[in-house]
Amino acid sequence: MANVIATLAEEYLQASFRGVPFVVVGSGGSNGRNFQIHRYPFRDQVWPEDLGRAPRAYRIRGFLIGPECLVQRDLLVTAAETQGAGTLIHPTVGAIQAALTRFDWYERDGVMGIVDIEMELVESVNWLGSTITLALDAAIGLAAATFGRASASDYTSDTLAPYAYGASVLGAGRAVATSWGAGAVAAIRSPAAVVGAMGPLPGNLGRYVGGNGATIDPAATESSLLDNLTANRQVVSANVAALADATDAGMLATAILAVPESVRMSVADPAGQIAVLAPLAAYGASVVVSDAPIGGAIATAQAATATLCRQAALLSLANACADWQPSSANDAQVMRLRIGTLLDDAATAAADAGSDATFQALRSLRAQVLQDLANRGARLPDVITVTRNAPLPALVLAQQLYANGARAPDLIRRANPIHPAFMPTSFEALSS
Incomplete structure (x- = not known):
C-alpha cells in the first residue's frame, strides 16, 4: 500500500476531507456575485440587485486505491454524513472550512481495489486568504528591516573616509539630518497629522474623518487623541534633537532611522501616515x-x-x-504606481552609488509592497462616473446605486458636495 501511494504521489495530487485522504484527479469551482433579478411589467430591462458575493463552490474528482480503499470510502461516507462543515485540505486551493453538499462514489466494473469519487463543497471559511495577507505583511516587515540594516551599513561605509577629516565634516552631515528633521517636526504638526490622528474616533464622521485601515477605539475622544498626538510630538522632537548629538556615522544613521518611524507611529490612520511621510521621502539637500x-x-x-x-x-x-x-481598485493602482516609482528611483540611485546591499534590499522591499497592494486591490471594485439629470440627496443616490443607504458617507467623501442633500450631477463612485 505504501508503495502504491508513493507512486501515485508522484503522478497525482493528494487531498483530504475531515482527515480522510484521497487522490485528486481534477478540480473545478464556481465564483461570482449573488444577484436577485427583479422583473417589472412593461419594462424591457431588469434590475439585478447585488446581495453580496456568491458562495464559492468546489467540484473535486478523485479516487481511492489499494487494499484499504473500501475502508477509506466508508470513512468518507461517514465524513459526508457528519453534521456541520469540515476541513478540506486541497493541494491547489489550500486549507478551507467547507460544507460537503454531495459525495458520490463508484466501483469500476471488473476492477478491484479502486474506488472513484466525486464531491461538491461550498466554502465556509477561507484560511488561505488570511494566511496570505499575514504572510505578505510579515514579508514587508522583514524586507523593511533588512533595508534599514543595509542602508545604515552602506551609509557608515560610504562616510568612513569623509568623517575621518574631523568634526567639520561630521557637523555638515548633522546639519543635513537636522534640516530634514525639521521637516519631520513640521509634518507631525500639520493638519494632515491632526486629521490622521483622529482615525480611531468611533461613529460616522462623514468626509472629515475616515481611516484607511485605522483601528477604531470605542473609548477614544477628540481630547484623548489630541493628548496622544501632543505626547507623540514630543517624542518626534526628541528624536530630531538627537540628530545634532550624534558623534559618529553609526549613531547618526540610527538617529535618522528613528525619526520617520516615530512620525508614523504618531498618526493612527495609515492614509495620514503616508501623507505626512511622503514629503520626507522627497527631501533634497x-x-x-x-x-x-x-x-x-x-x-x-x-x-x-x-x-x-x-x-x-x-x-x-x-x-x-x-x-x-484602499477603498477601490483604482486607489490601489495609484498607490502602487506612486510607491513603486519612489522605491524604483531609490534603488537606481543606490545602484549608481555602488551600494549593492541597499540596492538588493530595496528591490526586495519593492516587490513585497507592490505584491501586497496588488493583492488588496484585486478584491475591490473599480471607480466609475455616475451622472444624474438633477442634484439629489446622498441617501437617495446610495439607495439607487447600491440599495443601501449606509453607503451615503462614501459617496459624500468622493463627491465632496457643498451639502449632502445636493450632490453634484456628475461624480465618481464605486462600481459595486
Missing part, C-alpha cells in the same frame, strides 16, 4: 561640490546623509502601506 579635499569630504557626507534620510522615510512609507486599506 543643497550640496556644494568642491575640488578641495575637505570640501569634497563635506559634499560626500551631505549627499550620503540626504540619501539616508530619504531611504529612512521610504522604509516607514513601506510599513504604512502594509496597514493601508
Whole structure:
C-alpha cells in the first residue's frame, strides 16, 4: 500500500476531507456575485440587485486505491454524513472550512481495489486568504528591516573616509539630518497629522474623518487623541534633537532611522501616515561640490546623509502601506504606481552609488509592497462616473446605486458636495 501511494504521489495530487485522504484527479469551482433579478411589467430591462458575493463552490474528482480503499470510502461516507462543515485540505486551493453538499462514489466494473469519487463543497471559511495577507505583511516587515540594516551599513561605509577629516565634516552631515528633521517636526504638526490622528474616533464622521485601515477605539475622544498626538510630538522632537548629538556615522544613521518611524507611529490612520511621510521621502539637500579635499569630504557626507534620510522615510512609507486599506481598485493602482516609482528611483540611485546591499534590499522591499497592494486591490471594485439629470440627496443616490443607504458617507467623501442633500450631477463612485 505504501508503495502504491508513493507512486501515485508522484503522478497525482493528494487531498483530504475531515482527515480522510484521497487522490485528486481534477478540480473545478464556481465564483461570482449573488444577484436577485427583479422583473417589472412593461419594462424591457431588469434590475439585478447585488446581495453580496456568491458562495464559492468546489467540484473535486478523485479516487481511492489499494487494499484499504473500501475502508477509506466508508470513512468518507461517514465524513459526508457528519453534521456541520469540515476541513478540506486541497493541494491547489489550500486549507478551507467547507460544507460537503454531495459525495458520490463508484466501483469500476471488473476492477478491484479502486474506488472513484466525486464531491461538491461550498466554502465556509477561507484560511488561505488570511494566511496570505499575514504572510505578505510579515514579508514587508522583514524586507523593511533588512533595508534599514543595509542602508545604515552602506551609509557608515560610504562616510568612513569623509568623517575621518574631523568634526567639520561630521557637523555638515548633522546639519543635513537636522534640516530634514525639521521637516519631520513640521509634518507631525500639520493638519494632515491632526486629521490622521483622529482615525480611531468611533461613529460616522462623514468626509472629515475616515481611516484607511485605522483601528477604531470605542473609548477614544477628540481630547484623548489630541493628548496622544501632543505626547507623540514630543517624542518626534526628541528624536530630531538627537540628530545634532550624534558623534559618529553609526549613531547618526540610527538617529535618522528613528525619526520617520516615530512620525508614523504618531498618526493612527495609515492614509495620514503616508501623507505626512511622503514629503520626507522627497527631501533634497543643497550640496556644494568642491575640488578641495575637505570640501569634497563635506559634499560626500551631505549627499550620503540626504540619501539616508530619504531611504529612512521610504522604509516607514513601506510599513504604512502594509496597514493601508484602499477603498477601490483604482486607489490601489495609484498607490502602487506612486510607491513603486519612489522605491524604483531609490534603488537606481543606490545602484549608481555602488551600494549593492541597499540596492538588493530595496528591490526586495519593492516587490513585497507592490505584491501586497496588488493583492488588496484585486478584491475591490473599480471607480466609475455616475451622472444624474438633477442634484439629489446622498441617501437617495446610495439607495439607487447600491440599495443601501449606509453607503451615503462614501459617496459624500468622493463627491465632496457643498451639502449632502445636493450632490453634484456628475461624480465618481464605486462600481459595486
